Amino acid sequence: MDDHQITATVAVLRAMDELTASYWQLLLAALGLFVLWRIGCRVVGERPLFDHFPRITAALDVVVLPFSWVVAGALLRVANRVVGLPALDQSIKWLTALTAYLAGGWAVARFIEVQLLLRAEARQRDRVPQLIIGLIYILLMLVGLGVFMRQQGYSLSGVWLSTGVAAALLGLALQRTLGDLFSGIAMGVERPFRIGDWLELGDGRVGEVVDMNWRSTRLRGWDNATLVVPNSNLASQSFKNLHGESHVYAPWYFVKLPAEVDPRYATELLLQAAMRCDSVLKLPPPVVRLAEGGSLPYSYMVWVHLRQYPAMFRAREELFREIHKALHESGIEVAPEVQEMRTRRAQITSAEPPTLALALKSMELAAELTEEELAQLAARSEYRHFNAGQVLLAEGAVSDAVYVIAGGLADSSVLLPDGTRKELETLGPGSYFGLTAMLTTEPSFEEFIARSDVTLIRVDLDCLRAIVDARPELKDKLVELVKQRWDLAEAARAQSRRRTRRLSMRDIRLGLERRLYNARLPRS
Numbered sequence: 001m002d003d004h005q006i007t008a009t010v011a012v013l014r015a016m017d018e019l020t021a022s023y024w025q026l027l028l029a030a031l032g033l034f035v036l037w038r039i040g041c042r043v044v045g046e047r048p049l050f051d052h053f054p055r056i057t058a059a060l061d062v063v064v065l066p067f068s069w070v071v072a073g074a075l076l077r078v079a080n081r082v083v084g085l086p087a088l089d090q091s092i093k094w095l096t097a098l099t100a101y102l103a104g105g106w107a108v109a110r111f112i113e114v115q116l117l118l119r120a121e122a123r124q125r126d127r128v129p130q131l132i133i134g135l136i137y138i139l140l141m142l143v144g145l146g147v148f149m150r151q152q153g154y155s156l157s158g159v160w161l162s163t164g165v166a167a168a169l170l171g172l173a174l175q176r177t178l179g180d181l182f183s184g185i186a187m188g189v190e191r192p193f194r195i196g197d198w199l200e201l202g203d204g205r206v207g208e209v210v211d212m213n214w215r216s217t218r219l220r221g222w223d224n225a226t227l228v229v230p231n232s233n234l235a236s237q238s239f240k241n242l243h244g245e246s247h248v249y250a251p252w253y254f255v256k257l258p259a260e261v262d263p264r265y266a267t268e269l270l271l272q273a274a275m276r277c278d279s280v281l282k283l284p285p286p287v288v289r290l291a292e293g294g295s296l297p298y299s300y301m302v303w304v305h306l307r308q309y310p311a312m313f314r315a316r317e318e319l320f321r322e323i324h325k326a327l328h329e330s331g332i333e334v335a336p337e338v339q340e341m342r343t344r345r346a347q348i349t350s351a352e353p354p355t356l357a358l359a360l361k362s363m364e365l366a367a368e369l370t371e372e373e374l375a376q377l378a379a380r381s382e383y384r385h386f387n388a389g390q391v392l393l394a395e396g397a398v399s400d401a402v403y404v405i406a407g408g409l410a411d412s413s414v415l416l417p418d419g420t421r422k423e424l425e426t427l428g429p430g431s432y433f434g435l436t437a438m439l440t441t442e443p444s445f446e447e448f449i450a451r452s453d454v455t456l457i458r459v460d461l462d463c464l465r466a467i468v469d470a471r472p473e474l475k476d477k478l479v480e481l482v483k484q485r486w487d488l489a490e491a492a493r494a495q496s497r498r499r500t501r502r503l504s505m506r507d508i509r510l511g512l513e514r515r516l517y518n519a520r521l522p523r524s
Contacts, residue, residue: 105144
């Protein structure tokens with residue numbers, strides 16, 4: 001600093017000394033108010049002031065915190081003069097300035113941290129890693145230290161040159177450690193995973209992320225052992241993020257079946273087996289596809305959705321149990337790839353879909369029908385197959401038969417007055433539609449679309465009408481079923497026609513009062 005700067009600094013310090021000597025009572029009161037401010041922000045109440053107004057309190061700390069250290073140092077100098085130790089006066093002044101600058105850097109870093117946390121909460125995103133937050137604090141406190149050194153007359157370039165050789169030697173000695181540090185910083189910024197995610201490394205090892213620090217990332221495997229992976233190693237390899245508890249996991253499995261089994265029947269059996277699993281999500285529904293039909297045996301892919309990756313083991317066992325049960329009941333054996341020599345004629349696998357009479361027994365009204373009536377319906381029925389997305393019965397069309405779902409899922413929907421479609425329900429095996437054409441001459445008031453590959457049983461309309469006419473109690477059940485679906489469709493249309501009430505000033509005032517009341521409640 002030049003002579004003018006030194007003279008100005010001396011004048012400011014002398015004025016501060018005179019102010020402290022004359023009004024030390026006021027400064028002591030100001031320091032007491034600051035202590036009360038900090039207690040009120042952090043301690044008092046079920047939800048302290050900082051929880052209500054984090055941005056405002058953090059911004060005020062940027063000014064109040066350094067000033068409080070200046071006041072505390074000034075009061076300490078006054079007390080030192082009273083005690084009579086003038087040799088400590090300069091040291092106290094030096095420490096006061098250093099502490100004030102460091103406190104200012106800390107307060108600015110705290111303000112930045114609050115901004116990042118609130119932004120993450122508003123956007124429902126993961127919080128910034130503590131590694132990045134710690135680096136922000138260190139950087140800003142170093143800035144405060146640099147400003148203090150410049151004020152004291154030290155040359156930053158001289159300090160840099162004098163410590164350059166030592167820094168170079170230290171960097172070479174800590175090359176691997178610094179690599180881990182900067183790799184951790186890079187992964188903290190990129191966020192390829194978070195705490196609680198499951199990672200599959202390039203060598204096949206799998207573990208849950210339990211911690212990440214400046215040197216390494218810690219994974220906990222299924223054997224409850226902890227795998228410590230240096231950040232530089234993890235950043236330099238490819239790995240698969242299997243995610244955690246809040247992420248749907250969608251694996252697929254392959255089942256090999258004999259080529260003699262009809263592929264449509266095979267996919268229907270596998271789909272029904274997947275739908276019976278409690279651990280498998282129904283939405284999105286399971287998908288079964290013929291994956292390989294150019295070689296023997298045929299390979300079928302079963303694609304399912306699970307709640308999260310850790311549920312995979314239980315769901316996989318349950319899925320294969322249900323597949324085994326479905327194939328065993330249908331007389332189908334899984335065809336493994338084996339090579340063997342046989343001295344007798346090989347048994348030819350033959351598997352056919354269940355007879356229509358047996359399939360009709362899964363119908364909801366099957367308990368109300370006799371064996372003879374089921375046989376009559378089966379004689380006038382046939383299988384129909386549809387792919388996912390096909391329209392089974394359009395709204396406004398007159399059905400030429402009654403259709404029973406033998407396998408797969410179908411969605412029913414209605415057209416609303418605003419031109420959009422409203423989904424009413426999802427029908428599964430045993431459900432039926434097309435009853436409106438049997439009871440009235442009106443067209444269908446619903447539209448039915450295949451959610452998955454669907455197998456339907458087309459029941460002749462005249463045959464079923466003859467059975468129903470002879471059974472009045474059966475007709476009442478069908479009328480009740482049609483009325484329930486009609487009421488459901490009308491309720492959806494009425495809901496769409498209901499006008500949205502405009503907000504009044506009273507509604508806005510009541511909404512603001514509820515928000516303020518909820519803000520005063522303690523956090524759970």
